[in-house]
Amino acid sequence: MNWCFSFGGGCLRVEGARKKGTIFPYNGARRSENSMKLEGHLRKMRTSHGETVRYGLLLDEQEISLNDLLGSRIRLSFLDKIHCIECGKLTKKSWQQGHCYPCTLKLASCDVCIVKPELCHYAAGTCREPKWGEDHCMKTHVVYLANSSGAKVGITRETQVPTRWMDQGAVQALPIFKVKTRLDSGLVEKMLGEHVADKTNWQRMLKGDPESIDLRALADKIIDEVGDALKPLVLERLDVPAYNFNYPVTKYP
Numbered sequence: 001m002n003w004c005f006s007f008g009g010g011c012l013r014v015e016g017a018r019k020k021g022t023i024f025p026y027n028g029a030r031r032s033e034n035s036m037k038l039e040g041h042l043r044k045m046r047t048s049h050g051e052t053v054r055y056g057l058l059l060d061e062q063e064i065s066l067n068d069l070l071g072s073r074i075r076l077s078f079l080d081k082i083h084c085i086e087c088g089k090l091t092k093k094s095w096q097q098g099h100c101y102p103c104t105l106k107l108a109s110c111d112v113c114i115v116k117p118e119l120c121h122y123a124a125g126t127c128r129e130p131k132w133g134e135d136h137c138m139k140t141h142v143v144y145l146a147n148s149s150g151a152k153v154g155i156t157r158e159t160q161v162p163t164r165w166m167d168q169g170a171v172q173a174l175p176i177f178k179v180k181t182r183l184d185s186g187l188v189e190k191m192l193g194e195h196v197a198d199k200t201n202w203q204r205m206l207k208g209d210p211e212s213i214d215l216r217a218l219a220d221k222i223i224d225e226v227g228d229a230l231k232p233l234v235l236e237r238l239d240v241p242a243y244n245f246n247y248p249v250t251k252y253p
């Protein structure tokens with residue numbers, strides 16, 4: 001079923017039985033008047049931070065609470081159509097999480113510097129969409145340590161805290177630096193990444209919660225190891241409490 005969730009713009013049908021405004025278990029052959037069917041284009045799931053992380057499956061304007069469906073049977077069907085999440089055109093294949101190919105070549109949000117922030121080329125005057133770059137990349141970023149399948153370093157826009165960590169499935173996260181731009185965040189991430197991983201091992205995440213890590217002690221240690229090279233890039237060393245996340249997992253596979 002994972003492939004259903006791996007691209008945006010794909011047209012999906014979700015079936016279950018409707019009761020009190022939520023979706024109830026899909027009941028196979030027996031269709032009552034309560035049974036329901038929702039169709040729409042898949043978008044990135046919405047997450048919210050609470051005692052337990054909550055996930056909303058977005059189909060166009062509709063949001064389905066996945067937490068409420070845990071333990072229930074529902075049917076998901078891919079309807080063999082993908083529409084680009086940017087221009088809406090029909091596309092055979094989904095590129096970069098829901099775009100048609102021409103849009104991936106045109107949009108700044110699909111450029112390589114989005115996955116490799118240290119390659120941000122805004123300053124060279126070659127940003128594909130300078131206005132988008134100003135709004136997204138020339139903004140304060142946060143460098144953090146997180147624990148999803150072990151410790152890793154990462155970066156995010158300040159406005160993406162704490163969504164970024166729930167998207168990654170991190171159980172702990174500690175913001176450590178504020179920096180001025182996406183480029184600076186990428187450079188700092190690279191320096192720290194030489195002392196701690198910068199990748200997530202998703203296979204390991206399927207085996208259960210990772211062991212708790214003292215992220216603050218780890219941050220002190222690697223910042224010390226990198227030393228003065230960080231100074232010109234860092235706006236502020238953060239001293240905030242670590243975030244903790246509990247996921248609505250009933251059983252690991």
Ligand SMILES: [Zn+2]
Pocket residue numbers: 084085086087088089099100101102103
């Ligand atoms: Zn497009």
